[in-house]
Every structure is written in C-alpha cells, then in structure tokens.
Amino acid sequence: MSADPMPETVVAAPSGPASGVRKGRKFLWTLAALLGVCAVCGWIALGVGLYLEVGKTTRLILALVAALATETTFWISAAAFGVSVFEARKRIWRRITGRG
Numbered sequence: 001m002s003a004d005p006m007p008e009t010v011v012a013a014p015s016g017p018a019s020g021v022r023k024g025r026k027f028l029w030t031l032a033a034l035l036g037v038c039a040v041c042g043w044i045a046l047g048v049g050l051y052l053e054v055g056k057t058t059r060l061i062l063a064l065v066a067a068l069a070t071e072t073t074f075w076i077s078a079a080a081f082g083v084s085v086f087e088a089r090k091r092i093w094r095r096i097t098g099r100g
Contacts, residue, residue, distance in 0.1 A: 042062070
C-alpha cells in the first residue's frame with residue numbers, strides 16, 4: 001500500500017444566510033423553468049385543441065390552464081429576480097393618486 005502524498009480534504013459548504021438565499025433562488029429558477037415548460041405545453045395544447053375544433057368547454061379549460069401556467073411563471077420569475085412586486089405596485093399607486 002502506498003501512502004497518498006495529498007490526502008483528501010473535506011471542504012465544508014458555506015453556511016449562513018447567503019448560502020440559503022442561493023439555494024432558494026436556485027430552487028425558484030428551477031421551478032420557473034419547469035413552469036415555463038408547462039406554460040409552453042399549455043399553449044401548444046390550446047393551439048392543437050383549436051386546430052382540432054374541440055368543444056367550447058374543452059377550449060375554456062385549455063385556455064385556463066395555459067393562462068394560469070403563464071401567470072404563475074411570471075410570478076415565480078419575479079420572485080427569483082427578487083422583485084418586490086407589492087412594493088412596486090404600492091409606489092406606482094402612490095404616484096398615480098398623488099398621495100405620499
């Protein structure tokens with residue numbers, strides 16, 4: 001048996017708030033990508049449904065699924081970017097109404 005001249009060193013992952021934020025953002029980006037794929041599939045399904053002239057109820061369901069998947073993708077992407085949507089909305093509303 002030969003001795004290893006450079007033993008393996010264990011490097012601990014950085015801990016603390018910054019590490020958790022990165023993991024959270026990575027999860028949000030993964031979720032946004034997954035929902036983006038679902039949104040694209042939803043819109044493709046709606047297009048196929050329109051091409052096949054499905055019934056009114058089926059069209060409504062397909063459109064609803066596609067729209068909700070798209071809306072959810074936008075909200076998750078905004079969270080991943082760190083956009084405070086509610087604060088931005090509040091500032092816009094204050095600017096429009098002239099209060100504050």
